[in-house]
Amino acid sequence: MNWSDSWRGLVKLGLYAVSLIVFWQLVIWVVRPAPWLFPSPTAVFSRLGDLASSGQLWRHVGITLSEVLSGFCGGSALGFLLGYSLSRFAWVERLLSPLLVASNSVPVVAFAPLLLLWFGSGFQTKAIVAAVMVFLPVGLNTLQGFRAVRDVHRRLMFSLHANRRQIFLLLELPSALPSILTGLKIAAPLAVVGAVVGEFLGTWEGLGFLILDANARLDTPQLFVALFCLSWVGMGLYFAIQFLEIKVLGPQMRTKLPGKPP
Amino acid sequence: MIHVEALRKTFMRGTVPHVVLDGIDLHVEAEQIVTVIGRSGSGKSTLLDCLMGLEQPTSGSIERKQGLKFGYVFQRPALLPWRTVAGNVGLPLVVAKIPKQRRREMVQDALNKVGLNYAAGLYPFQLSGGMAQRVAIARALVQDPDVLLLDEPFSALDPLLRENMNVNLLKLWQITRKTMVLVTHSIDEAVILSDRILLLEKGRFIQQFDIDLARPRGFDTFKTPQFAEWVRLIHAHLPEQPNLPRVVLEEPHELV
Numbered sequence A: 001m002n003w004s005d006s007w008r009g010l011v012k013l014g015l016y017a018v019s020l021i022v023f024w025q026l027v028i029w030v031v032r033p034a035p036w037l038f039p040s041p042t043a044v045f046s047r048l049g050d051l052a053s054s055g056q057l058w059r060h061v062g063i064t065l066s067e068v069l070s071g072f073c074g075g076s077a078l079g080f081l082l083g084y085s086l087s088r089f090a091w092v093e094r095l096l097s098p099l100l101v102a103s104n105s106v107p108v109v110a111f112a113p114l115l116l117l118w119f120g121s122g123f124q125t126k127a128i129v130a131a132v133m134v135f136l137p138v139g140l141n142t143l144q145g146f147r148a149v150r151d152v153h154r155r156l157m158f159s160l161h162a163n164r165r166q167i168f169l170l171l172e173l174p175s176a177l178p179s180i181l182t183g184l185k186i187a188a189p190l191a192v193v194g195a196v197v198g199e200f201l202g203t204w205e206g207l208g209f210l211i212l213d214a215n216a217r218l219d220t221p222q223l224f225v226a227l228f229c230l231s232w233v234g235m236g237l238y239f240a241i242q243f244l245e246i247k248v249l250g251p252q253m254r255t256k257l258p259g260k261p262p
Numbered sequence B: 001m002i003h004v005e006a007l008r009k010t011f012m013r014g015t016v017p018h019v020v021l022d023g024i025d026l027h028v029e030a031e032q033i034v035t036v037i038g039r040s041g042s043g044k045s046t047l048l049d050c051l052m053g054l055e056q057p058t059s060g061s062i063e064r065k066q067g068l069k070f071g072y073v074f075q076r077p078a079l080l081p082w083r084t085v086a087g088n089v090g091l092p093l094v095v096a097k098i099p100k101q102r103r104r105e106m107v108q109d110a111l112n113k114v115g116l117n118y119a120a121g122l123y124p125f126q127l128s129g130g131m132a133q134r135v136a137i138a139r140a141l142v143q144d145p146d147v148l149l150l151d152e153p154f155s156a157l158d159p160l161l162r163e164n165m166n167v168n169l170l171k172l173w174q175i176t177r178k179t180m181v182l183v184t185h186s187i188d189e190a191v192i193l194s195d196r197i198l199l200l201e202k203g204r205f206i207q208q209f210d211i212d213l214a215r216p217r218g219f220d221t222f223k224t225p226q227f228a229e230w231v232r233l234i235h236a237h238l239p240e241q242p243n244l245p246r247v248v249l250e251e252p253h254e255l256v
């Protein structure tokens, strides 16, 4: 994976989207579904135009995006700390692992009503639901990353008389990074799920609200607009992490593409 | 330079103490190449760890000349895959907080000694096994240590390449005159490189050989009758290995 690869990927994605829209229009012409069941692309795009020009759309996207981002960052940071302490301190693992197994077997969204009760119906609750969603995947991938530090490399650092901080920065963190980034990629769409679930529990703004509002008024084009925006938020986050991954792991990732000269 | 007396080292296996080194005496003088041979599991790596101070002896004494610096070459190159060759060689200097400019010079100097200056910008996955091990040697040399400890440095390489590396190491010694303590289980390698060979068995040195082959040695030395004679003699002194064949479980073979 490198830059020209990811541009080519982007172009492919664009072509894919265009052909999907063409296909969608064809289906509409042939099947002629009721507009409130399955609207045409033109109806959706004109609704998109309305919402965008009135500025409403940006407000809702902005709200949801900031819920997603703050939840994602906060949850990931805590997940990182969890994973690192689990790998570093045996007592933390003994203390927490039954709890983690137990909480992992409950769908995390089921905690949402409880969080609403604790934190009210404001912005913070949505961010917290998103954070709860990403916490474990990031934590477990971080743990796996730190556990993968090789013994020879540890012996090497000891033989150089590296201190704790140097071992962390020069060996452990770079060793764990690929796994941590994988965790972040898994977590990105989950953060979006968390924020929307949070909004479903009660709100008057955000893309989740836009969906509920559209549903109540049978405004299906608006529903589609909201869905597309959500997928853009999720994809944006995903590609941002992928960008980071290429930046940080560039030289290492080339090892995974056999037959391609670096 | 290094004087070891009555060194004992035991590891606990569960609650049972397991004696690995059982009364080792070892004297290494400056510019000497001393080699320890012995079967796997006989405690060779443990001995090097004790010399370097990575492991504390259970009893006995290790005297090192004041301020003696060590460079350690591990059995596997142990290069960090996310660092370039130059980055790997410079790692000890980063840990020692040497300023960047000085670091660059020292790295270049060390890479010169192993003939790998052209590879400074490569990543470990782009190196052959022999190159990777030379990078590891450059890394051990970069701080200009007084003593080089080499733990089966070439055991992962094929025999031809291995002879090549032996000759390279001899050349390196001619230039730098570094004191070396080497561990190997190749008798050829031990004879071609060493001034003295010690045979480790059951935690003790059971035999010592002072190799009087003239220096400088090189490829031609392999062909001399004296070389063959030493190899034969040492073979004759190897203790019988009662439980052969036996399976040795090691970590999976990896070159970098």
Ligand SMILES: Nc1ncnc2c1ncn2[C@@H]1O[C@H](COP(=O)(O)OP(=O)(O)O)[C@@H](O)[C@H]1O
Pocket (backbone or CB within 6 Å): B011, B012, B020, B038, B039, B040, B041, B042, B043, B044, B045, B046, B047
């Ligand atoms: N840190 C350790 N803890 C417990 N036992 C060890 C440790 N290091 C080595 N040993 C044991 O000491 C013995 C000698 O090991 P080692 O010095 O690595 O042998 P060699 O390098 O000659 O193959 C082995 O039986 C090994 O299991």
Ligand SMILES: [Mg+2]
Pocket (backbone or CB within 6 Å): B044, B045, B075, B151
């Ligand atoms: Mg060993």
